[in-house]
Amino acid sequence: MLSMTGIGKSFLGVRVLAEVDLAVAAGQVHAVVGENGAGKSTLMKILAGVHAPDTGTITIDGRQVSFGHPLDAQRAGVAIIYQEFTLLPERSVAENVFLGREPLRRGLVDRAAMDTATASLLAGLGEDSFGPRDPVKRLSVAQQQVVEIVKALSLDARIVVMDEPTAALAEHEVELLYRLVRRLQERGIAVLYISHRLREVFDLASEVTVLKDGRLVSTVSTSEVTSDDLVRLMVGRDLGTYFPPRASSVGEVRLSVTGGGNERLDDITLELRAGEIVGVAGLQGSGRSSLAKAMFGAAPFTRGTMTPLRPRSVREAVAAGIGLVTEDRKAEGLALRQSVRDNALLVTRAIGRKGSSVRDLLERVRLSPARPSQEVLYLSGGNQQKVVLAKWMTLAPDVLLFDEPTRGVDVGAKAAIHDLMRELAADGMAIMMISSELPELIGMSDRVVVLRDGRVAGTLPAGSSEEDIIRLAASEEAT
Incomplete structure (x- = not known):
């Protein structure tokens, strides 16, 4: 569904990406990992139309695309869910989902149509713990993340980027996110999953791309590598030495x-x-x-x-x-x-x-x-x-x-x-x-x-x- 080839990007003469390749199929979860500064966010912002690449091409469904604005990426079926949510807490779930593109009837916002469409999207994800008219400020962090995903689906997104989706979630909320990601897979949506948590990478993704210092290190199948292997690729350090030695003695x-x-x-x-x-x-x-x-x-x-x-x-x-x-x-x-x-x-x-x-x-x-x-x-x-x-x-x-x-x-x-x-x-x-x-x-x-x-x-x-x-x-x- 998506292919990014030879992507390069510089800011003020400083190269932050160089010759990066990335591909993801429909219904696949593809993880992107690397230390802070590895270039993950820049690569995803290029895909989302925030930045234009200096070099390289992007194709979706075999057709080359060029995004001059995030709206261009949205129209092409790309949605990005940032770590910091972009919701208005005082407004309802439905108002957030259709913010800026509210359906109209006789020149007025058609709230009934918004509620019906939002309820249908929530049902499609198996979410029944809140409804379209609930204020976002009353929702848990995990529920707010559901709203962000519903926003993406309302845009007919076929490629969804999730940036550190569990960073703000409690442990018991992570399983809810897992279920949502699997629902997206079932619908044939390609998911790019950025996370520092290696367990999530192995739980959800079939392939993982490792970036370091703005360059592609490797793209590997998660079934063929271990956590030690990924850490070694990211930081050049074995997981066995990841934790420093314990204390030899304790005091008062x-x-x-x-x-x-x-x-x-x-x-x-x-x-x-x-x-x-x-x-x-x-x-x-x-x-x-x-x-x-x-x-x-x-x-x-x-x-x-x-x-x-x-x-x-x-x-x-x-x-x-x-x-x-x-x-x-x-x-x-x-x-x-x-x-x-x-x-x-x-x-x-x-x-x-x-x-x-x-x-x-x-x-x-x-x-x-x-x-x-x-x-x-x-x-x-x-x-x-x-x-x-x-x-x-x-x-x-x-x-x-x-x-x-x-x-x-x-x-x-x-x-x-x-x-x-x-x-x-x-x-x-x-x-x-x-x-x-x-x-x-x-x-x-x-x-x-x-x-x-x-x-x-x-x-x-x-x-x-x-x-x-x-x-x-x-x-x-x-x-």
Whole structure:
């Protein structure tokens, strides 16, 4: 259905794509992977008509096409669903689906026709949890993604590009996306799937194209390669060395909780020691993020004990040497319109304390490029997360809590963040890491605490299997 051949593109004399080939058939899911800066987004924007290629050709159904505007790509059957949704929250589902091309009747918007068409599209995807008249602001992230897909189908899209579609989804919502992608396949739609999550690539795609530094590395069948192979192609590094070595020894207790509880948690008992990374696992709703917020004083424990103190506020926790890298870095961890320097100094300025040199910290977190004056808004997800880490490192806390530390970052940035976490632990920091990615938990943790229904279901040693974690997370009784 689609063939892109010899695609090249330069901006201000800097080549970002060179001789890239890509092909996808009707009803096929074709993944595109690579580190940030590999050229994935530029290639997809060329397909979507945002940029014109300097070299190369695009053919759809064997006919060469040229797009001077995104509307040209839409008319040719190309739709792109960006990681950041383009929905108007105050309007209904149907109004969003037909925004800018509302059907008219006697000169007025035909709302009944919009609702009927939207309901038909939702039914075609097997979606019945919301309707065409529901306001978008009341929908979950996964449901909003359904609306974006319905918008694409309403445009008679035959080629759908999905850019990091699970980056903002909770674990239990990912299966819904899988079902939607398979529905698109059944309808003969070609799907280009961009993701940093290799498990999704192998679950959904039959072929994967690997880009590096704007060039095509290889296009391979997912049945013929492993995760190790893909990582090697993307970053030139074996997955076996992807996770840094575990701590050889641990030190004194930096933080302990005994019988901690609040509205969401009950009878929490655990210890965090210097030099140790403690993983926290559990199914969605098990209380993982609630635990981090309670320890950080954002949603405090109301019973039980915690040492060095049981913080009643975030300010008390920070003063006691406890930091939190939040799950949503954009909404809770960064001031996006401010510079890298200002973000790195947010915590120390808030408590009136002098911190470490910002430039030295940016070099340590491997921020690329390390420009303190740059607005954080324009950094990649991985570099934004590194700025969050720098923010806490200026404080040099005794305990640092990580909630989904590598969500939405590429494999190269993940490796850098993992290395940094190990370095901090080696320097004597106690680290707690919440993650929905079981390979990450297993690869990084010195032990894993498993939560279920707001309680500790058990603790597993380093090297435990995914099956061990899932079995404990889903067990009927805490052990």
